[in-house]
Amino acid sequence: MRIAVNTRLLLKNRLEGIGWFTYESFKRICTAHPEHEFFFIFDRKWDEDFIFSGNITPIAVPPQARHPLLYYAWFNYSIPAVLKKLQPHLFISPDGYLPLSPKTKTIAVFHDLNFEHYPKDLPLAEHIYYRRYFPRFAAKATRIGTVSEYSKNDISRTYNIDPQKIDVLYNGANESYRPVDEFTKTVTKRIYSRGKPYFLYVGALNPRKNLANLLKAFDVFRKNSNEEINLVVVGAKMWRTSAISKAWEELQFRDDVLFCGRLETDELRNVIGSALALTYVSYFEGFGIPIVEAFYCDTPVITSNVTSMPEVAGDAAMLVNPFSVNSIADAMHQVASSEDLRKSLVLRGRLRRREFSWQKTADRFWKTIEKTLE
DSSP: OEEEEEOTTOOTTOOOHHHHHHHHHHHHHHHHOTTSEEEEEESSOOOGGGOOSTTEEEEEOSSOOOSHHHHHHIIIIIHHHHHHHHOOSEEEETTSOOOSSOOSEEEEEOOOOHHHHOGGGSOHHHHHHHHHHHHHHHHHOSEEEESOHHHHHHHHHHHTOOGGGEEEOOOOOOTTOOOOOHHHHHHHHHHHSTTSOEEEEESOBSGGGOHHHHHHHHHHHHHTOSSOOEEEEEOOBOSOOHHHHHHHHTOTTGGGEEEEEOOOHHHHHHHHHTSSEEEEOOSOOSOOHHHHHHHHTTOOEEEESSTTHHHHHTTSSEEEOTTOHHHHHHHHHHHHHOHHHHHHHHHHHHHHGGGOOHHHHHHHHHHHHHHHTO
16 A cells, blocks of 8 residues: 655654654554555655655655745645655645645544634734635545544534544654653753742743743742742744733743743653643643643643643643633642642543553554545
8 A cells, every 4th residue: 555644744853743743653653564655745855764664755845835825835736746646545644734636535634723713823824824725625635633532523513524534543742751850850950940840831832822821820829929939931932922922021020930942852851850730721722742741751730621631631630721810820829839739630640641642643543544545
C-alpha cells in the first residue's frame, strides 16, 4: 500500500502541537508497518531525523506554505501534482488541510475549530482562509481524525458531518516527560525562578490560551498570599499579544512573572517537573497536551472547565472558570496552601495519564487508516 503524508510541520527544533502529533504518530506507524510504503511530503528540505524507517520516501515540494495564499498554492497545485505522479492509495493530512480536486482517498486530522468560535483571535487572512476552506475539507475527507470527544462533537455539529465519519485519536506525551528528583528541582528553580517555587504556564502566547487572565489571577493570588511564589511562562509569541503585554504592564507583581521563551523537551521536562503546579487555563482547546505532560511529571494541574479540558483532566485536576480571574486565583491559593491537595492531584494524575500515550494514538490512527481503505 502506498500512503502519502503531509509532513510540512515536521520542522527540526521547531515542533509544536500538530508537529509533535505527526512526529510521534508516524514514527510508530511507519516502523510498525514495513510492508507499506510511505511518502512524506515536505514544503522545504527535510531533516533526516524525520525519516524514521527504510519504507519512507521524502519529497520536498515548494512553495513553503506559511501564509493563506501559500496554503492555497501548496494544497491546490503542488500536492495534486505530487499525488498524480505517486498514485497513492491514501493521502493523510495531520493538520487538516486537503487538496480539493484529486479523487484520492483522504484522512484529515482536525485538532480543533477554535477559528470558528473565536475568529478574532487570528489574523484576518488566517481566519478567512480557515472559515472558507475547513468546511470544504471536512466534506471532502474520506474520514476525519480528531483529538477529543469534544472536538468530534464540535466538528459534527459545526460542519454537519456524520459522527460515524469521525474517529477520536487523542494525544499522548513524549516519553521524556517523567518526575524529576529534588536536586534537579532545586537547580531548575535557581535557573528559571530565582530559587523560588513557581506556578507554570506552557504553550504558545496567543489569545485563546488566556494568558492575560492568568496574569491577572496571579496578581490577585500574590496580593492575598504571604508566600513568594513566581509565575514562569514558557512559550513563543504568536499573534495578537497586545492584551498579554497590557495585562503584564498593569501587574503589581510583574517582576515575579518570568518569561522563558521556548524550551526544548529535556529542559521543559525539568521545568514542568519542578513546578508547584501547571496553570493551563485556556478558554478553548481541542485537547491540551501540557495537561498530560504534567501528569507524567507528577505535577499538579489547574485547568479550565470548558471545551476538551475536563475530558482530558478527568478528576485529576483543579477545574476553574477561565473567564473568572477570581476562580483561577482561588485555585492557585488552594494548591499553594495545601500539600495534601497537591499530593492528591499527583496521585490522581498518575492514574489519569494511563489513558494517554503516543502508542495508543498511533494504534487508533492505524485503525482509522484501515477503515478508510476498506
